[in-house]
Amino acid sequence: MKIKKVIIACGIIVLSLLKLSGQTQAIKFVDAEKYWKTPKDTVLVINFWATWCKPCIEELPCFEKINSRFPNKKIKVILVSQDYASDMDTRVNPFLKKKGIMSEVWLMNEKDPNTWIDRVSPGWSGAIPATLIVLPNGSYEGLYETSFTCEELYLLLEPLVK
């Protein structure tokens, strides 16, 4: 009985370590868009970033802390990497592991950004960092082509996560 408990505990630890290791999921834009636009009971905070983008990396901790900043609220962070798909295992995943990133990470597996940037927002030039906020009904609240301080980001999210 005791052994069984130990095994279960070990399993949980292993699982949580797996989660810690930050595995990136490569995704096509159409699939990403489909998920974002599907109504759910959650506000989505979708941050476009890359390992080579200094201001992006500087604001990542603010996104990481969203769930603890808004406990018991339905809010989900997705970090969408603009790194090359070929850099996923060599660069992106090691970076996530090193920084201990716990948020869900996708990698936009598309070659031509011109085919999808306007579908995120016609007002987005393609500069990163940029953040898209999706309301629970699947509509886009806004695309923010800017860096955030934690305070600015939380001020923006506060009224959305009633």
Next chain:
Amino acid sequence: MKTLLLILLVVAVPLIGNAQGMSIGEKPAVQLASGYAPGDRAESFSLKNVDGAQVSLDNFSDAKGFIVVFTCNHCPFSVAYEDRIIQLDKTYKSLGYPVIALNPNDPQIQPEDSYDNMKKRAKQKKFSFPYLLDEGGVYAHKYGATKTPHVYLLQKKADGLSVAYIGAIDNNSKSGAEADQKYLENALKELIAGKEVSVKTTKAIGCSIKYSKS
């Protein structure tokens, strides 16, 4: 004052509503405000080159226009495009469209983008074109550039420099060989053939321009 700034930022920053075009909020007060659209007249400039000399667009009497590229030293996308930019200059300078590169980044924010490092990079890569210091990002701001690399193809007309194309060089930042849409070159070929540019704007992911915080 800080609170006021913060409120201003949060209120003013939302760019656009949703993809259906229901825009909410106002245009951001800083950085992304104005800028050119195709067909606009672009302001000429005279800026300091990596060799210390001033370079003015007004002094290229033989040119039919310019390939103005906002770029920098540090951004991996800019670096990935360097060889393609050199090639573009080699091909199109003799056809009347030389490359003019400008670095608008504030070295206080991104030290790799300092003037000294511009000089080093231009030497290393043997830039065949002027690489100008756009101090304070003045012209990037005027033109409406938001990221590096960000291209403005200008055509000389009787009443000034007409913006013919804005956007990306091609559709594959990683590999020019794999790019099957050479947006800028297509626009150049159309201009040279005396045609109207068919694709006037494109978008690409890029490093946000590090504007001075003043």
